[in-house]
Amino acid sequence: MALVDIQVPDIGDFKDVVVIEVLVKVGDTVKTEQSLVTVESDKASMEIPSSSAGVLRELKVKLGDKINAGDLLAVLESAISPPPPPGEGREGVAAVAPTPVFAQTPMPSSQPSPSGGGSQVQAAHEPTAAFTGTLPHASPSVRKFARELGVPLAEVEGSGPKGRIMLDDVQGFTKSVMAGEARTQAQAAKAPVAAGGDGAALGLLPWPQVDFAKFGPLERRDMFRIKKIGGANLHRNWVMIPHVCNHDDADITELEAFRVLMNKENGKDGIKITMLAFLIKASVAALKKFPEFNASLDGEQLVFKQYYNVAFAADTPHGLVVPVIKDADKKGIVQISQEMSELAKKARDGKLSPADMQGACFTISSLGGIGGRYFTPIINAPEVAILGVCKSTTQPVWDGQAFQPRLMLPLSLSWDHRVIDGAAAARFNAYLGQILGDFRRVLL
Ligand code: CAO
Numbered sequence: 001m002a003l004v005d006i007q008v009p010d011i012g013d014f015k016d017v018v019v020i021e022v023l024v025k026v027g028d029t030v031k032t033e034q035s036l037v038t039v040e041s042d043k044a045s046m047e048i049p050s051s052s053a054g055v056l057r058e059l060k061v062k063l064g065d066k067i068n069a070g071d072l073l074a075v076l077e078s079a080i081s082p083p084p085p086p087g088e089g090r091e092g093v094a095a096v097a098p099t100p101v102f103a104q105t106p107m108p109s110s111q112p113s114p115s116g117g118g119s120q121v122q123a124a125h126e127p128t129a130a131f132t133g134t135l136p137h138a139s140p141s142v143r144k145f146a147r148e149l150g151v152p153l154a155e156v157e158g159s160g161p162k163g164r165i166m167l168d169d170v171q172g173f174t175k176s177v178m179a180g181e182a183r184t185q186a187q188a189a190k191a192p193v194a195a196g197g198d199g200a201a202l203g204l205l206p207w208p209q210v211d212f213a214k215f216g217p218l219e220r221r222d223m224f225r226i227k228k229i230g231g232a233n234l235h236r237n238w239v240m241i242p243h244v245c246n247h248d249d250a251d252i253t254e255l256e257a258f259r260v261l262m263n264k265e266n267g268k269d270g271i272k273i274t275m276l277a278f279l280i281k282a283s284v285a286a287l288k289k290f291p292e293f294n295a296s297l298d299g300e301q302l303v304f305k306q307y308y309n310v311a312f313a314a315d316t317p318h319g320l321v322v323p324v325i326k327d328a329d330k331k332g333i334v335q336i337s338q339e340m341s342e343l344a345k346k347a348r349d350g351k352l353s354p355a356d357m358q359g360a361c362f363t364i365s366s367l368g369g370i371g372g373r374y375f376t377p378i379i380n381a382p383e384v385a386i387l388g389v390c391k392s393t394t395q396p397v398w399d400g401q402a403f404q405p406r407l408m409l410p411l412s413l414s415w416d417h418r419v420i421d422g423a424a425a426a427r428f429n430a431y432l433g434q435i436l437g438d439f440r441r442v443l444l
Pocket of ligand 1: 274312314315344365370389393
């Protein structure tokens with residue numbers, strides 16, 4: 001055992017850099033190259049790693065301290081005895097070279113970085129500041145944490161000094177995204193949608209600016225508010241969720257015959273039983289069998305819901321809205337059909353309340369009444385899957401001896417690959433197909 005002094009290494013021309021984050025505490029076991037503190041100059045943030053491994057016995061700096069090369073940073077008790085040092089039995093070791101992470105103001109290329117390496121102090125996987133000239137104000141460890149969670153720092157509001165983004169801010173942002181509150185509706189309405197989007201935050205080229213009038217007459221119209229809010233949400237979900245889509249077909253020959261019969265028996269004044277109502281009920285059975293589809297991500301945890309609220313996409317003249325059938329597991333097909341018809345009417349009349357659109361666990365987007373074969377619906381965060389349904393058509397299906405004409409319903413299931421694996425998605429679709437093929441299975 002030996003006590004080892006860890007000193008601030010050579011940090012180039014930087015003087016009086018401020019300690020903005022202390023990453024360890026006394027008693028911690030520290031590995032070689034583990035970051036001890038984050039410091040910041042007016043040009044860059046950098047982490048100062050330990051040059052030795054051991055148990056931290058003393059921390060010689062605190063938040064806000066100004067430090068320079070050679071200052072004593074910490075004292076470690078090292079398990080490996082170093083060669084006997086002259087004097088007091090301990091040795092002074094400069095910390096290994098600091099890890100610069102980003103420059104708030106890109107340095108001129110002639111200016112060396114603090115580590116003496118590249119011309120700009122910037123981590124390879126950080127977005128470049130080429131378009132804005134600035135990056136969100138956050139320490140390297142906060143950036144790393146944000147990267148691991150997929151949090152776009154540009155959207156996080158910092159609560160630290162000078163608006164610095166702290167660990168708590170990233171955690172808070174993640175929680176609010178999971179609760180569907182990352183942006184209030186008003187903010188979302190103002191948020192850039194595709195064509196006006198700020199691609200700089202992703203390090204993308206700016207959106208092409210074209211003088212359309214040069215090529216012919218045109219008319220400009222403001223987008224409807226629903227489209228702006230919906231667009232901002234869809235954009236976030238598309239960018240933040242690793243989507244995968246599985247396609248399958250369900251044989252609904254008998255189910256459709258039953259539905260038509262029921263509607264005929266009920267007469268034209270009865271409640272119209274829709275295919276979508278059967279799909280909602282079948283989805284509930286599949287959500288019960290595969291609970292990870294009825295879950296949401298919350299940081300490193302999965303929240304498994306024990307209620308079954310199923311949303312459906314409704315097309316309205318002003319844009320897409322997604323009302324929710326609550327507790328669909330406790331309702332029959334007729335009740336679901338009736339509620340759907342009421343919610344769809346409210347949607348078309350622009351009268352849906354926020355409560356009508358909250359609390360969904362899973363969404364179905366049906367284009368069955370319109371057409372098409374398959375599509376790739378975008379998941380409605382914080383849900384983890386969405387079922388797209390297209391128009392059923394009569395197809396020749398081989399029954400082992402002959403082709404039979406069967407009414408086949410195309411299913412497109414998009415799922416979040418952070419939560420769901422391909423095998424589970426294939427099983428989910430197959431199970432859904434089995435239920436739609438023989439609805440008695442719902443009773444099992
Ligand atoms: N295959 C073949 N025909 C289908 C079908 C399917 N999968 N689903 C419905 N139909 C037929 C119905 O039989 C009905 O025909 P009839 O008028 O002859 O009885 C017609 O299509 C309309 O169906 P419906 O009244 O049952 O309505 P629906 O349940 O299909 O849809 C609603 C209701 C609100 C979901 C729908 O109006 C809607 O808005 N769909 C669009 C959703 C959307 O835009 N999704 C895309 C999101 S991604 O941008």
